[in-house]
Structures are given as C-alpha cells and as structure tokens.
Amino acid sequence: MVSETVTAASPAPPAAPPILRRHVTAAVIGNWLEFYDFTVYAFFALQIGDAFFPSGSDFAKLMASLITYGVGFVARPIGAVVIGRYADRAGRKPAMLLSFALMGLALVCLVCVPPFKTIGVAAPILVVLCRLVQGFALGGEVGPTTAYLVEAAPPERRGLYGAWQSASQSLASVSGGLVGVVMAYFLSGPQLAEFGWRIAFAVGALVLPFGFIIRSSLPETKSHAEPALEVHPEDSGILSHWRIILLGLGLITGGTISTYVFIFMTTYAQTTLHMGVKIAFWVTVVNGTAGFTASLAGGALSDRFGRRTLLIWPRLAFLLATLPVFMLVTHNRSASVLLGLMGGLNILANLSGVPALVAITESLRKEIRGVGVATIYAVAVCIFGGTTQPIVAWLGEVTHNPLAIAYYLMAGTAVALVASLLMIETVLPREHRAR
Numbered sequence: 001m002v003s004e005t006v007t008a009a010s011p012a013p014p015a016a017p018p019i020l021r022r023h024v025t026a027a028v029i030g031n032w033l034e035f036y037d038f039t040v041y042a043f044f045a046l047q048i049g050d051a052f053f054p055s056g057s058d059f060a061k062l063m064a065s066l067i068t069y070g071v072g073f074v075a076r077p078i079g080a081v082v083i084g085r086y087a088d089r090a091g092r093k094p095a096m097l098l099s100f101a102l103m104g105l106a107l108v109c110l111v112c113v114p115p116f117k118t119i120g121v122a123a124p125i126l127v128v129l130c131r132l133v134q135g136f137a138l139g140g141e142v143g144p145t146t147a148y149l150v151e152a153a154p155p156e157r158r159g160l161y162g163a164w165q166s167a168s169q170s171l172a173s174v175s176g177g178l179v180g181v182v183m184a185y186f187l188s189g190p191q192l193a194e195f196g197w198r199i200a201f202a203v204g205a206l207v208l209p210f211g212f213i214i215r216s217s218l219p220e221t222k223s224h225a226e227p228a229l230e231v232h233p234e235d236s237g238i239l240s241h242w243r244i245i246l247l248g249l250g251l252i253t254g255g256t257i258s259t260y261v262f263i264f265m266t267t268y269a270q271t272t273l274h275m276g277v278k279i280a281f282w283v284t285v286v287n288g289t290a291g292f293t294a295s296l297a298g299g300a301l302s303d304r305f306g307r308r309t310l311l312i313w314p315r316l317a318f319l320l321a322t323l324p325v326f327m328l329v330t331h332n333r334s335a336s337v338l339l340g341l342m343g344g345l346n347i348l349a350n351l352s353g354v355p356a357l358v359a360i361t362e363s364l365r366k367e368i369r370g371v372g373v374a375t376i377y378a379v380a381v382c383i384f385g386g387t388t389q390p391i392v393a394w395l396g397e398v399t400h401n402p403l404a405i406a407y408y409l410m411a412g413t414a415v416a417l418v419a420s421l422l423m424i425e426t427v428l429p430r431e432h433r434a435r
Contacts, residue, residue, distance in 0.1 A: 022214070022217070023152065023217075023218055023219065024149075024161070024164055025214065026214040026215045026217055026218050027096070027145055027148055027149060027164065027215070027218065028164050028167070028168040028171075029168075029207075029210075029211050029214060029215070030096060030100050030141075030145070030211050030212075030214075030215045031141060031145050031164075031165060031168040031169070032168040032169075032171045032172050032175070033100070033103070033172075033204055033207055033208070033211045034099065034100065034103045034137065034138055034141050035138070035168065035169045035172035036171075036172035036175055036176055036204050037103055037106075037107045037134060037201065037204045039169075039172055039173060039176060039263055040172075040176040040179070040200050040201060040204070041069050041072075041131075042066075042069055042260075042263045042264065042266070042267075042389065043176050043177065043180050043200070043263070043266050043281065043284055044180070044192070044196075044197035044200060045062060045065045045066055045069060045266075045267055045389075046061075046062060046065070046193075046267060046270065046271075047192045047193040047196060047197045048065050048068075048127075048197055049061035049062050049064060049065035050193035051115045051116065051123075051193055051194070051197070052064075052065070052068075052113075052115060052116050052123050052124045052127050053065055053068075053116070053124060054116050054117070059393075059397060062267070062271070062393060063390060063393060063394070064124075066389045066390045066393060067390055068124065068127055068128055068131060069131070069386070069389065070385075070386030070387060070389070070390060071128050071131050071132060071135070071386070072131035072132060072134050072135035072138075072386065073135055073381055073382045073385045073386030073387075074132065074135060074382060074386065075132045075133070075135035075136040075139060076135045076136070076138060076139030076378040076379075076381055076382045076385075077139060077375060077378045077379050077382050078136055078139065079099070079135065079136035079137060079138065079139030079140040079374075079378065080139040080140055080142075080143060080371065080374035080375045080377070080378035080379075081371060081374075081375055082136075082140060083095050083098060083099055083137075083139070083140020083141075083143075083144065083374065084140055084143040084144065084370045084371030084372070084373070084374035084375060085370070085371045086098065086140075086370075087140075087143060087144035087147065087370030087371070087374075088367060088368060088369065088370040088371055091220045092144045092145075092147055092148040092151070092218075092220065092370065093148075093215075093218045093219075093220050095140060095144040095370065096141065096144050096145055096148070096215060096218070097212070097215060097216065098140070099137045099138070099140045099141040099144070100137075100141075100211065100212055100215060101212070102133055102134075102136065102137035103133075103134055103137040103138065103141075104205070104208040104212070105133065106130045106131075106133035106134040106137065107130075107134070107201060107204055107205050107208070108205055108208075109126070109129075109130050109133075110127065110130040110131075110134075110201055111198050111201045111202050111205060113126045113127055113130065115194075139374065139378040139382075140374060141374075142165065142373065142374055142377045142378070143369070143370045143371060143372070143373040143374025143375070143377065144370050144374070145165055146162060146165045146357060146358075146361050146373050147361060147369045147370050147373060148218070149161045149162050149164055149165060150162045150358060150361045150362065151366070152219075156303060157303055158303065158358055158362065158427070159298075159299040159300060159301075159302040159303040159307070159354065159355060159358050159427070160296065160299040160300045160303055161299070162299055162354060162357065162358035162361065163295045163296045163298065163299025163300070163354040163358075164296075165354075165357060166291070166295040166299075166350065166353050166354045166357065167291075167292050167295040167296050167354075169259075169291070170287075170288045170289070170290075170291030170292035170295055170350070171288065171292055172288070173262075173263070173284055173285075173287060173288030173291065174284075174285055174288030174289055174292065175203075175288075176200065176284060176288075177266075177281050177282065177283075177284030177285035177287075177288055178281075178285055179199070179200045179203055180200065180266070180277075180280075180281035180284065181278060181281040181282060181285065183196045183199060183200065184276075184277045184278045184281055185278065189277070192277070240363070241364065241365075241368075241372075243424075244360060244363045244364060244372075244376075245372075245376060247419045247422055247423050248356075248360040248363075248376040248380075248419075249376060249379060249380050249419075250415050250416055250418065250419030251311070251356040251359075251360065251416050251419045251420065251423065252356065252357075252360075252376060252377055252380035252381065253380045253383070253384050253412060253415050253416060253419075254315070254412045254413050254414075254415050254416020254417070254419070255349070255352070255353045255356060255357075255416060256380050256381050256384045256385045256388070256412075257384050257388050257408070257409060257411075257412030257413070258318075258349045258409060258412065258413065259349075259353075259385070260384070260385050260388040260389055261388060261392060261405060261408070261409050262287045262291075262342070262346055262349070263284075263389070264388070264389045264392060264393070264405075265280075265283045265284070265287065265342060266280045266281060266283060266284050267280070267389070267393070268392075268396075268405065269283050269338065271393075271396075272330075272396055272402050272405075273329070273330070273333050273338065273402075274333070275333070275335065275338070279335045279338070279339075282335070282339060283338060283339060283342055286339045286342060286343045286346075287342055287343065287346045289343070290342075290343040290344070290346040290347045290350070291346050291347075291349075291350045293347070294346065294347040294348075294349075294350035294351050295350045295353060295354050296354075297351060298310050298314070298350060298351040298352060298353065298354040298355055299354040299355070299358065301351070302354065302355040302358065302427070303427070306425050306427055307355040307356075307358065307359040307362075307423070307425060307426055307427055308355075308359075308420065308423060308424075308425050310351060310352055310354075310355040311352050311355050311356055311359070311420035311423060312352075312417070312420045312421060314348050314349075314351035314352045315348075315352045315413060315416060315417050315420055316417060317348050318345065318348035318349050318352070318413055319410060319413045319414060319417060321344075321345060321348060322345065322406050322409050322410050322413065323403070323406050323407075323410065325341045325342075325344075325345050325406075326402070326403055326405065326406035327403065327406075328341060329341055329342070330402040330403060352416075352420070356416075356420075356423075357373070357377070358426075359423060359426045360372075360373055360376060361373050362426040362427070363424070363426055384412065388408075391408065392404065392405040392408055395408060
C-alpha cells in the first residue's frame with residue numbers, strides 16, 4: 001500500500017487541527033439529520049403506502065411503498081461520485097454542506113406532497129423524485145463525513161472518532177422510533193396514515209437551519225498533514241486499491257443487509273409477528289440505542305486491538321446467533337423477547353460495522369478518499385439497501401416462513417465474514433506500536 005509521508009527536504013504542510021467537541025457535534029448532527037430523513041420513510045412504510053399507493057391488497061401497498069423507498073438508493077452511487085469528487089477537490093466541508101442542502105430541499109418537498117386521493121398519479125411520481133434527490137444527497141454524505149472525522153482525529157483514536165459516522169445513523173433510528181412511539185400513543189391508525197408520517201418528516205425539517213449553521217463552522221481537514229498509517233506493507237499500488245474496493249464492497253454489503261433488516265423490523269413486527277404499532281416503534285428505539293452504544297464501543301476497541309479483530313469475531317458471533325434469535329422471537333412473539341433479543345443481536349452487528357468503514361477509509365490515499373469511500377459505500381447500499389426490505393417482505397409472503405428473513409440476513413453476514421478474513425490490518429494493536 002502506498003503510504004503518505006513527508007520528507008525532510010519538503011516543507012511540512014500545516015498540522016491537522018485537533019477535532020473539537022463542537023466540530024464532532026456539527027458533523028454528527030448533519031449526518032444524523034440526513035439519515036433520519038432517509039430512514040424514517042421505512043418506519044412509516046405502511047402509512048405512506050396507504051397515502052400514495054392505493055390498492056385493494058395491503059401487501060401490494062406495502063411493496064409499492066418499499067420499492068419507492070428503494071428508488072432512493074439508485075441515485076446514491078451518482079451522488080457518491082459527484083459529491084465525493086467535489087470533496088476531494090474543493091474540500092470536505094463544502095461537500096458536506098452541499099449534501100445537507102439537497103437533503104433538506106427534498107425533505108421539505110416530501111412533506112408537502114399531497115396524497116393520491118388529491119392529485120392522483122402525480123403524487124407517487126413526486127414522491128419518487130423526492131426520494132431520488134435524497135438518495136443523491138445521502139450518497140455524497142458518507143464519504144466526506146467519514147473522511148473528515150478520520151482526518152481530524154488523533155491517529156490513535158481514529159476508530160473512536162470515525163465511529164460517530166455509524167453512531168449518528170443509530171441516533172437517527174432512535175429519534176425516528178421515538179417520534180413514531182409518541183404519535184402511535186396520540187394518533188389513531190387512520191390519522192397516522194393521513195398526516196402522522198408528515199409530522200415525523202417535519203420534525204427533521206425544523207432542525208435543518210440549525211444543522212446547516214453549525215456545519216458551516218467546521219474547519220477544513222483536506223489540506224492538512226496526515227501521519228503515516230501503521231499498516232502491514234504487503235500491498236502497494238493500484239492492486240491494493242482494487243483489493244480494498246472489492247473487500248470493502250463485501251464488508252459494506254453485509255453491514256447494509258443487517259442495517260436494513262433491522263430497519264424492516266418495524267414492519268416485520270406488525271405484518272409477521274402481528275404486534276401493535278407501539279411495540280413496532282419501540283423495536284426501532286431499542287435497535288438504535290444498541291447500535292449507538294455498540295458503534296462507539298467497536299470503534300474504541302478497534303483502536304486498542306486492531307480493526308481485523310473487531311471485523312471477524314463479533315461478525316462470527318452474529319452469524320451464529322441470528323437463526324436462534326429469530327426462532328425464539330417468532331416462537332414466543334412477546335414484546336420483551338423481541339426487544340431484548342433484537343437489541344443484543346444489534347450490538348453484535350454494530351461492533352463490526354465501524355471498524356469496517358474506518359479500515360476502508362484508512363486504506364485509501366487521501367486524494368481519492370472522499371470519492372473512494374463514498375462510492376464503495378454507495379454501490380453496496382444501492383444494490384442491497386434498496387432491495388433488502390422488498391426481498392425479505394416477498395420471501396416471507398411466498399414461503400410463509402417467518403424465518404426467511406433470518407436466512408437472508410445470514411447469507412449477507414457470511415459474505416462480510418469472508419471479506420473480513422481477507423481484509424488487511426490498517427492499525428497495529430497498541431501493545432506493538434512502541435516496538
């Protein structure tokens with residue numbers, strides 16, 4: 001792998017400024033809001049289906065809503081390339097501001113789209129257009145934000161600081177779930193379908209000005225010096241980058257499938273387990289809380305023990321635990337079992353997620369890091385993020401097997417485990433660094 005070093009004869013670039021708490025907050029709030037806007041759609045898939053996709057079949061409405069959700073993923077690779085290259089040329093900060101502004105515009109438009117009964121077929125068309133813009137914006141968000149956090153962090157704490165990328169996504173799930181819980185207690189089913197889901201999106205819209213202002217305060221990290229990474233030097237040149245791209249796709253594929261299966265649990269609890277909407281939204285809150293905690297723990301532990309240790313062992317435990325967990329959940333169908341086991345499974349999933357994204361970021365040269373991370377992430381999410389929920393919904397419908405979702409989740413995890421075993425280490429364990 002090609003490492004970036006500064007020779008004695010070269011003038012040293014200015015040292016990277018230490019990342020301050022307010023800078024972390026600014027990056028995290030922006031990332032949280034963008035993922036909140038994108039994922040809250042999935043939490044209200046049933047209600048949005050009622051508003052925009054009228055049909056005599058509840059399953060048909062759900063599938064139309066989920067497919068529209070998946071449309072947003074189609075634009076992610078385009079946004080990754082366009083905004084990612086902009087981040088590598090103009091800087092991380094302007095790229096993050098562009099992504100944030102586009103997401104905000106699409107969000108406001110989505111809140112204002114009239115239902116099908118008011119404007120007919122124009123309603124689902126406008127929803128699809130809003131989702132495409134959201135997908136384009138979010139495709140360009142992950143690369144610049146992750147690069148920013150890793151570049152501004154102290155070298156020995158890159159895992160922990162990079163963990164805020166994933167942790168903020170979990171915060172989006174928590175906040176979206178809490179909004180759903182509150183509305184489920186105060187609104188009836190027809191009211192949720194008519195205007196409750198709009199309130200959930202409007203909550204995000206209210207935060208837009210605040211998020212844009214604090215993100216505008218970020219210092220730029222692109223042009224500052226970066227210490228050489230402690231890596232094993234067996235790979236170099238373009239071969240290394242192709243290896244990172246292929247293994248990165250495998251890692252993100254597994255993480256993407258698990259993420260969107262957990263997001264689908266709100267719908268799964270209602271349609272397959274036949275639980276109430278309140279419990280369904282509490283699943284989202286529990287999963288998000290577990291993901292937030294495990295993301296930060298995984299990042300910190302990967303700084304201590306190395307990225308590959310956290311990539312391999314929690315993922316193996318997750319693979320072995322998935323089927324027993326779903327068997328217990330579908331057999332008992334109680335709220336306590338569902339919430340407890342899903343929270344535990346989510347912890348195992350997220351312990352490996354952060355080291356994967358940070359390792360990919362560290363492995364790429366700085367001048368291609370923004371577009372590289374964004375594209376790897378966006379391509380995997382485009383293929384599997386947008387299709388996971390329709391696929392698991394369809395598998396459950398045609399097989400009448402509530403465990404079909406577990407088998408699909410295990411297949412994705414197996415792909416990520418193979419990639420983890422082949423991934424190079426990008427940071428030596430702390431006890432070996434002084435040797």
